[in-house]
Amino acid sequence: MQCFKHTDVAAVGLCKSCYKAVCKSCAIELEHGLACSEECEIDVDEYNQMNERAKKIYGIGNRKSKIPSTGVILWLLLSSVMWVLFLAPFIMKGKLVYANLALAALFTVIAGIAYYSSKRTGLQC
Ligand SMILES: [Zn+2]
Numbered sequence: 001m002q003c004f005k006h007t008d009v010a011a012v013g014l015c016k017s018c019y020k021a022v023c024k025s026c027a028i029e030l031e032h033g034l035a036c037s038e039e040c041e042i043d044v045d046e047y048n049q050m051n052e053r054a055k056k057i058y059g060i061g062n063r064k065s066k067i068p069s070t071g072v073i074l075w076l077l078l079s080s081v082m083w084v085l086f087l088a089p090f091i092m093k094g095k096l097v098y099a100n101l102a103l104a105a106l107f108t109v110i111a112g113i114a115y116y117s118s119k120r121t122g123l124q125c
C-alpha cells in the first residue's frame with residue numbers, strides 16, 4: 001500500500017474520514033486514528049464527538065431500563081402485603097392462613113415475571 005500523494009512512499013495507515021492511504025509525512029495523528037488533511041481532521045473530530053454523544057445517550061437509556069417498571073413495583077407491593085397478611089396471624093397466633101400464603105406466593109411469582117419481561121424489553125431498546 002502506497003501513500004495517495006507520494007506513490008513511491010509506503011503508507012502507514014488510512015485516513016479515518018476518506019480512507020485514503022497516507023505516509024508518515026502526510027498523516028495527521030489523532031486521538032482515535034489518522035487524517036490525511038486538515039479538512040479530514042475536522043471531519044474525524046466531528047465524527048468522534050458524535051460518537052461520544054451517542055455513547056452518552058446510550059448510557060442514559062441503559063440506566064433507565066434498570067429501574068423496574070411501575071407494574072413490577074405494584075406487584076411487589078401486593079405480594080409484600082399478602083406476605084404480611086399471612087405472617088402476622090402465623091407469628092401472633094400460630095395460625096396458618098393457606099389462602100393468604102397462596103396469594104402471596106402467586107403475587108411474588110407475577111412480580112418476578114413482570115420484572116423479567118421488563119428487563120427483556122429494556123434490553124431490546
Ligand atoms: Zn482524508
Ligand SMILES: [Zn+2]
Nearest residue numbers: 003006023026
Ligand atoms: Zn505522503
